[in-house]
Amino acid sequence: MRPYVALSSALACACFALVAEAGAIYPIDRADFLAGSRFDFKVEFDSVVPSDRIRVTVNGTDYVQTFGKAGQYVPNEDGTNASSLIVRDVSLAKPGRYLIEATDGERSQRVVWDVYGTGPRKAKNVILFIGDGMSVANRTAARILSKGISEGKYYGALSFDDMPHMALIGTSGVDSIITDSANSMSAYTTGHKSSVNALGVYVSRAKDNLQHPKVETLTELIKRKTRMAVGIVTDAEIEDATPAGMFAHTRRRADKEIITEQLFLSGADVILGGGSAYFLPQATAGSKRKDTNDYISLFQRVGFKLATTDAEMKSAAANPQTTKLLGLFHPENMDGALDRHVLKKGTVPQFPDQPDLADMTRAALDVLSRNKEGFVLMVEAGIIDKFNHPLDWERSVYDTIMLSNAVQVAKDFAGKRNDTLIIVTPDHTHGVSIVGTIDDGKPGTEMRDKIGVYSEAGFPNYPKPDSDGYPPSVDVSKRLAMFYGNFPDYYETFRPHLEGPNVPAVKKGNDYVANEQYKSAPGATLRIGNLPRAADTGTHTADDAILTAIGPGSEAFHGFMENVEVFHVIVDTLGLGPERSVKAPAPLRAPAKAKEKVAASAAEH
């Protein structure tokens, strides 16, 4: 949902014709990454440079000696008047500070990297929950709707509200203060910042999406260094940016056919989500592939059990023989919790047997925990973001309640084992806030007259939630006034969209205009957008994300942290540094004092 991409690419191309290429080194300056992790090293010169004039050093030593191999010299990269040097798949085993200098005989570039090691393994398992686009207002509203509040106090807390460790996460990327789910997830899973739309690569000047310098993903690291299992669970398409961040390398997250292939090759053990259309060969009706590859059958051939409904998933997970599980429950994104549990809208009538994220989490844990070496599980509540974009806050909040239920499943699993780190974090935020309540009983002809602020807001009257925390109705007479701050032209209806997910703007010519479908809704008001007319929906914000964590290793989370530091904590908790044993620690009863020491050492990074 970034309409500026095409424009900025066009501008970049326009500039290219006028000015010389700028030089660059990848990984970029101030990169800090795991010792022993693999990456592609690339130096871009700003002009054509004969190979015999190129000198590249790492801490003063020729790069060939440091990396153990010579790179590929490209005199005119992609037909441009500029040369590059690319060394694929290298690593630095020793932690420390590295100064990289590259010269063409006349001009020099330099970057500094900080390469870190890890301590011994502290946890057997790591479970990373991503509330995609989950903003503070999503959390607050989820608590109000699912727990209730009166006289200023809540009647309960979300499952991740009481976690002992918390941090503010900076989500910005290499190219922009505003991130997307591709490069923000990539930061969590590689420890390297990237750019909008990119997964597992630094965005260089290469024209081919797959030729940019790669960095190793968490899945690759785990599969290369350990015998642990990896699980990837989402209610969005399994090829979507967040799950793809676990394993993919491409400059464009839209390469979903390629991402499906990369998923197949990743070695992940449990794969649950939507997006089956990219698994079907082109000739099958409903396929989104442009080739004849049948990934359903390929996965089955390498030992995966297949599930396409909630019942099949639970049955496969309950079978003690199941160690590899592919669950695909929708050709596209799955439906959200409000539609599945209450309204039965969206595509619920066509796909009535979709599992809930909490049950998907339970199934994944059942299968992954059969691996004695431990596991890393990523669970994404992806639809929070899919509904924040079209300004459909009720749907995003029901999915936040669902995330709370899924995290509770993980907490129940971790229980008193003290061997499982659980992290719950957004990947980025949206500009959304709760400003008061909307009371239909207030006098006035315009809906804005019915908004209560300060003492006039009082408390909403949502009905008592069911046992899963979902109020059986959102269409109440006194409801939350929750608004988005960055939006295209749209009709504000001041009511939940019971008829189906909101579509605020539609394209007309080159612009997005308010969707006339809502014009005649009682009380509907045209809000003139404050975003460029090319914006189709609400957009991501640079506001910090709030991370909470529990379990061994969680002590390292505190204060403000860059998103790449989440990766650092994960690999430190799993002891994935080069010289460390990667066997599961035994015994796994880490005393409280030892945990404090770990916190102190981890906090130094």
Added chain:
Amino acid sequence: MQRRDWLLATIAVATGAMAEWVLADDAGPNLSFQELYQTRGVLGMTLSEKTRSLSGRQVRILGYMAPPLKPEVSFFVLTRAPVALCPFCNSDADWPSDIVVVYPKDRGGWSQDGLPVAVAGTLELGSKVDRETGFVSLVRIVDAEVKTIR
């Protein structure tokens, strides 16, 4: 007007305009998005008997014209509901799986994109790759006449 009625009213207006045009033309039966597929499952969709029986024949269908790939292409995508996003324009947007690709007789008229349209033409079934763009389609209407519904 009750809140739940306004959407139905919007649809009724569109259907009324469609009915007028359809009645004025006596060629071929109507086909709706709801009737296109018999089953829509995780592992693929099955075309309905009605759709298969109309292959190669004149049909009419009501839908929404999605933003075209670029002005010079020879087709547009017809969708069941308005497409908020332009999958051609945005790298993270994606088409619904039950689209119909329309090759109009007259290539003009792209400026009305996003609006409901009525399409009449020859129904073509089966996987096909557009030669100019590489766009893959399974259900097409070719030699189509297209009328915007206001």
